Structure formats: structure tokens, C-alpha cells
Amino acid sequence: MNTKKNIKKIIIKKPLTLDCGKTINNYPLAYETYGKLNEKKDNAILAFHALSGDQFVSGINPITNKSGWWSHLVGPNKSIDTNKFFVICANVIGGCMGSYGPSNVEPTTGKRLDTNFPVITINDMVNAQYNLLEFFKIEKLFCVTGGSMGGMQVLQFVANYPNKSKTAIPIACSASHSAQNIALNELGRQAIMADQNWNKGNYFNTNSSPTKGLAVARMAAHITYLSKKGLEEKFGRKLQERDNLKFSFDADFQIESYLRHQGSVFVDRFDANSYLYITRAMDYFDLIKEYNGNLSNAFKESKTKFFIISFTSDWLYPTSENKEILIALNASGADVGFIEINSDKGHDSFLLDIPDFLKSIKNFVEANY
Amino acid sequence: MKKEFKIIAQLIENNTRVLDVGCGDGILMKYLKDNKNIDTRGLEISKNNVQVCIGKGLTVIEGNAEKDLQQFPNSSFDYVILSQTLQAFYNPEKVINDLLKVANKAIVTIPNFGYWKVRSHLLFKGTMPITKDLPDEWYNTPNLHMCTIKDFFNFCSKKNIKLYKSIALHEQKTSNINKMNLNLKNLSSEVGIFLIENEN
Known part of the structure; x- marks a missing residue:
């Protein structure tokens, strides 16, 4: 950053x-x-x-x-x-x-x-x-x-x-x-707080912030910013750089890969505690x-x-x-x-x-x- | 501006509050605002028309008169205008009642189904009439409840709605409608313009 x-x-x-x-x-x-x-x-x-x-x-x-x-x-x-x-x-x-x-x-x-x-x-x-x-x-x-x-x-x-x-x-x-909307925000907050790195909000000195929890929060929120039709048109059931299902929990589908990407870029620019406070304000x-x-x-x-x-x-x-x-x-x-x-x-x-x-x-x- | 709008504008006092229901592209609203210092609001179903009105600096709400008139408090306007759309509603009677709730006076105009050309079309051709004011085929017309000047006249007296003014419009010429000439005006006019008020 x-x-x-x-x-x-x-x-x-x-x-x-x-x-x-x-x-x-x-x-x-x-x-x-x-x-x-x-x-x-x-x-x-x-x-x-x-x-x-x-x-x-x-x-x-x-x-x-x-x-x-x-x-x-x-x-x-x-x-x-x-x-x-x-x-x-x-x-x-x-x-x-x-x-x-x-x-x-x-x-x-x-x-x-x-x-x-x-x-x-x-x-x-x-x-x-x-x-x-x-x-x-x-x-x-x-x-x-x-x-x-x-x-x-x-x-x-x-x-x-x-x-x-x-x-x-x-x-x-x-x-x-x-x-x-409160329910969806609570989902995001719980994802952050469930990340052990959150450490009751005191993660700055531990050198590891709750990036996983924040990424999940962002992924869930991101779905709510889209629509079913929009998702269908943009992603449908298209697979991510593969021709067949991998029978694993990798990101087989484009939508999974997209959400993971949204989550990972978000944690680089956003603070987990800020996410808690701002969603609470909403x-x-x-x-x-x-x-x-x-x-x-x-x-x-x-x-x-x-x-x-x-x-x-x-x-x-x-x-x-x-x-x-x-x-x-x-x-x-x-x-x-x-x-x-x-x-x-x-x-x-x-x-x-x-x-x-x-x-x-x-x-x-x-x-x- | 078309003749009908000029007549409507003449019926409205300066410095009043007016709601134009089905305001279209806002020509009448703009005229009232600029020339009569009227505080205008519009309700319009077409998104394109709403955009055009917003671009003219007019205050317009996208909405449907059958659902969205109720959002306005009682008597929040001096006048409400409904120009040639009454026949397109599912429940015109309810719309009239709602109009007379939100405003003290309503100006309602109707394409007259009693006009002789309309009658002769049905009589001689045997098909649903198509005229200048009724340009659509029966299968795609938005008009659900056509009425005549006489119908509207009778409706008002039956429902205790006070008819302040009834004006017949035919080829740019206007004349007053009264009980005596009702049958004649009903035959000779393309459009009826009514200024109404609730009796109570």
C-alpha cells in the first residue's frame, strides 16, 4: 500500500x-x-x-x-x-x-x-x-x-x-x-471476529490482521451488491480456467474466483476494525x-x-x-x-x-x- | 403548446400549487411555472419523460396515478390536472376520488367518445373507432374505460361532484357546455375539459 x-x-x-x-x-x-x-x-x-x-x-x-x-x-x-x-x-x-x-x-x-x-x-x-x-x-x-x-x-x-x-x-x-441489512452486516462482523487474528480488535501489534475474516465479510457483502440476473449474465455456471470440475474445494466456478479476488484485494485497502464500526453505524x-x-x-x-x-x-x-x-x-x-x-x-x-x-x-x- | 393546455392554464389562478398527473414531457408544467408563478409537481409513468422533465428543472416523480396519488397529503395542492388519461385507468372513479383528495380542484380532460366521427366510425364501419385523439387499435389501446362528455357530466351529478366549468373543444374552438346544449356538444366536440370540486 x-x-x-x-x-x-x-x-x-x-x-x-x-x-x-x-x-x-x-x-x-x-x-x-x-x-x-x-x-x-x-x-x-x-x-x-x-x-x-x-x-x-x-x-x-x-x-x-x-x-x-x-x-x-x-x-x-x-x-x-x-x-x-x-x-x-x-x-x-x-x-x-x-x-x-x-x-x-x-x-x-x-x-x-x-x-x-x-x-x-x-x-x-x-x-x-x-x-x-x-x-x-x-x-x-x-x-x-x-x-x-x-x-x-x-x-x-x-x-x-x-x-x-x-x-x-x-x-x-x-x-x-x-x-x-442488519443481518447481512452482522454476518460480516462475525466473520471478522471469528478470525483468530482479530484478537478482540488488538491485531496491530501482532503483525497479523484478520484478513481471512475481512475477506469473507467482503465476499458476502459483495453478493448483496449484485443481482441474481446480473450474476447469471456475468458468470452463470462458467468454470474458472478449466474444462471440467476438479472434485475439490478449489475455485471451480468463475463466480467463486471472482469473489475470492474481491475479498483479497479488499483486505489490502481496508481495516477490519473500521469495517466493524462503519457497519455498526449503518x-x-x-x-x-x-x-x-x-x-x-x-x-x-x-x-x-x-x-x-x-x-x-x-x-x-x-x-x-x-x-x-x-x-x-x-x-x-x-x-x-x-x-x-x-x-x-x-x-x-x-x-x-x-x-x-x-x-x-x-x-x-x-x-x- | 396545444390548445387544450392553453385552456387548462387559463383555468388556473396564478401563484398556486399544482400537481400535473401524467405530465408527459412537462410542457404544461413549464408554462405554468414560468408564466403564472405556479409551484408545480408532476407525476409521470414514463422514465424517459421523467428524464426530460428533470432536465427542464421540473420536479417530477416517476409513478402511477393509481398507486402513487395516495402519497400526497390531503389538500396539498390547489389544483390537480389530469389530461386525457382518465380512460386508461383500471378504476377511474377511484382516481377521481384521489384527485379530489390531494387537491381542492381538479381539471380533468377526456377524449370524447360521443364525438360524431367516433360514432359514425362504429356505426358505418362496424369497427372500433380510430381518430386523431384515439389513434390506437382495439388490441393495443391503453384506453380501458372510454366515456363521452355526457357520461362525465352525468357521473359528476350522480357522485355529487361539483362541475365548476365544462368546456367543449373542437378544432381549436371552445364553447361552454351546459345542460341545455349537452347533447349537441357531446356530438360535436373532440375533447371535454372539466373543472371539478368535491361538494363536501
């Missing part, structure tokens, strides 16, 4: 009281920006990343040397055109790309925080990132957007700061993490409960113009859950548009080059800027 030394960071002095009750201050928030903030400071878009994402939205991620997670959507002459817009993205707290997270070393002890890191929430992530507005002296963002966990942050941001963004595009998300997300069972109240004060996007084959954050947000926004009288994009690629669709999806975002941001 490349050095993380050159990652841009701000140290946030202002104390932040977390939902768990603990207060943090002087903590790092790593971020990246694309494009230029104009003189009027009205062209800023705050993008929120998903579970396994980071601040490197576009171009080449300097740590992994791979394309940024939203490079189809964000960049010069892309749907979110960075010749025009100033895109900011921060690594969430709890993450492992430079922001305050379990891999942080506590200066007083010289040790990694690991499981001494507090349990954080989506609300905490959003409140930490709000400091970026002050840092860039932005009075009001043009847009907040993100998919999956990023979409949850969009909803929380508008609920917390009703008039700090002109528009909001929550994508493939939910206002309340479903039992199915599970705790329940904006409906936060507003006493009435989601409309979350958006009552807001004048933000919303555009909700879901995908037909997404079974992790299905259209029905996205529509709950739509209904709540309509009930609060908000300005809200909605489209369901046709795609066989499952939840992953929001990260992919899907022309109708890219077009819908371009249409929306261009028409409203």
Missing part, C-alpha cells in the same frame, strides 16, 4: 459530542476536492462515500492506484462536471483513509485506538463533516449527494442542517436500516425513530430540493425503501423528484457506468444550478 502521508487533512478543534455520549476534539478529517470553488462559493457539492469508499471520488485513487469510486459520474465534462462544480468528499470518521478511526494512534499512549474507538453513528459522521463548510467558508452548498451509506448521510445532513444545501440527491438508500441508522416515527418531521424545516434515485434490481436498498423517503418528503410539502433507473446490476448500479443514471444526475444538477 502507498503511503497515506500526502492525504489532505484538517484537524477539527471544535468538540463533537457523539451519539454514544463521548466527546471528541482535535481529531483528523481527511478529505479530497475536485474542481475549483468559485468566487460566489455557490458551486460546492459535498459527496458522501459508502461503506467501503473513501474521499477519492474521481481520478486515480493515490493509495490504491485504481479509479475513484465515482469516476464515471464526477470529473471534467462528466455528469457532475468539475470544470463547473467544486466537489468535496471526506473520509467518514470510523474510516481508515486518514480520518479519525480505530486505526488512529492515540498520541498519549502511542497505541492504536482499535476497539477503544467509540461506536459512532451516521449522525456523528455527518456532524464531523459539517466542519468542512466552515473550513472552506461555504455558507450554503449547491448539493449534497451519495449512494447507499452516502445516501443515508445525505438524509441526515438535510435533517440536521435544513438550509445548508440548495439540493440533495440521495441514491439507493433508506431512512432506516432494514432487518435484512445498522444504528434510523431517521424515522429519531423523528418519533414520523420521517416527514425530519424535513419539515428544509427548503432543499430533493431528487431521489433508486435502481430496479437493487434488493439491498430496494425502490420501496427509497419511496418511503419520497412519501415522507411529499408529506412535508418538500420539493422532491424521483426516478427508478432500469438496471440489472443490483445495488452496485450507483457506482457503475449506467447511462440513464448518469444522465439523470446531469439533468438535475445542470437544470438547478
Whole structure:
């Protein structure tokens, strides 16, 4: 892995009281920006990343040397055109790309925080990132957007700061993490914790991290990002570099090989403890409960113009859950548009080059800027 | 903009909140927004049309009026528009009821099945009528519940729906429909335009 030394960071002095009750201050928030903030400071878009994402939205991620997670959507002459817009993205707290997270070393002890890191929430992530507005002296963002966990942050941001963004595009998300999604996250966490190398979270000094557990967690999660039809079309029952079954537990099928690969590359860039903390934050997300069972109240004060996007084959954050947000926004009288994009690629669709999806975002941001 | 939309626009007061059900590519919504300072929302079943509307800066929700009207709170709009789609619903009566829940007033337009060309087509040719406003064959038409101007007129009185205004449209010309001329207008008009309100 490349050095993380050159990652841009701000140290946030202002104390932040977390939902768990603990207060943090002087903590790092790593971020990246694309494009230029104009003189009027009205062209800023705050993008929120998903579970396994980071601040490197576009171009080449300097740590992994791979394309940024939203490079189809964000960049010069892309749907979110960075010749025009100033895109900011921060690594969430709890993450492992430079922001305050379990891999942080506590200066007083010289040790990694690991499981001494507090349990954080989506609300905490959003409140930490709000400091970026002050840092860039932005009075009001043009847009907040993100998919999956990023979409949850969009909803929380508008609920917390009703008039700090002109528009909001929550994508493939939910206002309340479903039992199915909690179950799937728990599967991932248990895989990590079942790995002996996890060592109750204190694996840094043992020189062996729970890579097997984290890889299994990633493999299981990866299946949930796809769809049955997508898997069928891409892999079917095709065999991996062989003509016949081997009568063994090797990766006979292409899908097995693919998942193993996804698992193994993930462990190189992601910290197992971060995975535990971030999935926990997703599970705790329940904006409906936060507003006493009435989601409309979350958006009552807001004048933000919303555009909700879901995908037909997404079974992790299905259209029905996205529509709950739509209904709540309509009930609060908000300005809200909605489209369901046709795609066989499952939840992953929001990260992919899907022309109708890219077009819908371009249409929306261009028409409203 | 087509004549029908111009008439609809004239029926709507400035500075109001309007829901356009089946807003298509948003021509009417855009007109209302730009010229009458109206806060518009659209509900549209076609993804392509939703994309076009979003590109015009219009707020449109992809959805089906038979399922998705209920998401809007009662009386959340001053007017709701339903242009030439009533006949395509499984349950037009329920849609009308839902329209009058979400808005105080509804503007409903219908292709008139009582128009003389439609009648003569069936009478003389003996096949299902195909006209400018009803271009599809019987086997692929989206229209499930065709009605006439007279049918709609009677429906309103039977269901205690107040008919504020009834306008007949024929070749760009408009005229008011009343009880006296109902049979004539039902024969001579291609489209009926109705401004309705719930009695209670």
C-alpha cells in the first residue's frame, strides 16, 4: 500500500459530542476536492462515500492506484462536471483513509485506538463533516449527494442542517436500516471476529490482521451488491480456467474466483476494525425513530430540493425503501423528484457506468444550478 | 403548446400549487411555472419523460396515478390536472376520488367518445373507432374505460361532484357546455375539459 502521508487533512478543534455520549476534539478529517470553488462559493457539492469508499471520488485513487469510486459520474465534462462544480468528499470518521478511526494512534499512549474507538453513528459522521463548510467558508452548498451509506448521510445532513444545501440527491438508500441489512452486516462482523487474528480488535501489534475474516465479510457483502440476473449474465455456471470440475474445494466456478479476488484485494485497502464500526453505524441508522416515527418531521424545516434515485434490481436498498423517503418528503410539502433507473446490476448500479443514471444526475444538477 | 393546455392554464389562478398527473414531457408544467408563478409537481409513468422533465428543472416523480396519488397529503395542492388519461385507468372513479383528495380542484380532460366521427366510425364501419385523439387499435389501446362528455357530466351529478366549468373543444374552438346544449356538444366536440370540486 502507498503511503497515506500526502492525504489532505484538517484537524477539527471544535468538540463533537457523539451519539454514544463521548466527546471528541482535535481529531483528523481527511478529505479530497475536485474542481475549483468559485468566487460566489455557490458551486460546492459535498459527496458522501459508502461503506467501503473513501474521499477519492474521481481520478486515480493515490493509495490504491485504481479509479475513484465515482469516476464515471464526477470529473471534467462528466455528469457532475468539475470544470463547473467544486466537489468535496471526506473520509467518514470510523474510516481508515486518514480520518479519525480505530486505526488512529492515540498520541498519549502511542497505541492504536482499535476497539477503544467509540461506536459512532451516521449522525456523528455527518456532524464531523459539517466542519468542512466552515473550513472552506461555504455558507450554503449547491448539493449534497451519495449512494447507499452516502445516501443515508445525505438524509441526515438535510435533517440536521435544513438550509445548508440548495439540493440533495440521495441514491439507493433508506431512512432506516432494514432487518435484512442488519443481518447481512452482522454476518460480516462475525466473520471478522471469528478470525483468530482479530484478537478482540488488538491485531496491530501482532503483525497479523484478520484478513481471512475481512475477506469473507467482503465476499458476502459483495453478493448483496449484485443481482441474481446480473450474476447469471456475468458468470452463470462458467468454470474458472478449466474444462471440467476438479472434485475439490478449489475455485471451480468463475463466480467463486471472482469473489475470492474481491475479498483479497479488499483486505489490502481496508481495516477490519473500521469495517466493524462503519457497519455498526449503518445498522444504528434510523431517521424515522429519531423523528418519533414520523420521517416527514425530519424535513419539515428544509427548503432543499430533493431528487431521489433508486435502481430496479437493487434488493439491498430496494425502490420501496427509497419511496418511503419520497412519501415522507411529499408529506412535508418538500420539493422532491424521483426516478427508478432500469438496471440489472443490483445495488452496485450507483457506482457503475449506467447511462440513464448518469444522465439523470446531469439533468438535475445542470437544470438547478 | 396545444390548445387544450392553453385552456387548462387559463383555468388556473396564478401563484398556486399544482400537481400535473401524467405530465408527459412537462410542457404544461413549464408554462405554468414560468408564466403564472405556479409551484408545480408532476407525476409521470414514463422514465424517459421523467428524464426530460428533470432536465427542464421540473420536479417530477416517476409513478402511477393509481398507486402513487395516495402519497400526497390531503389538500396539498390547489389544483390537480389530469389530461386525457382518465380512460386508461383500471378504476377511474377511484382516481377521481384521489384527485379530489390531494387537491381542492381538479381539471380533468377526456377524449370524447360521443364525438360524431367516433360514432359514425362504429356505426358505418362496424369497427372500433380510430381518430386523431384515439389513434390506437382495439388490441393495443391503453384506453380501458372510454366515456363521452355526457357520461362525465352525468357521473359528476350522480357522485355529487361539483362541475365548476365544462368546456367543449373542437378544432381549436371552445364553447361552454351546459345542460341545455349537452347533447349537441357531446356530438360535436373532440375533447371535454372539466373543472371539478368535491361538494363536501
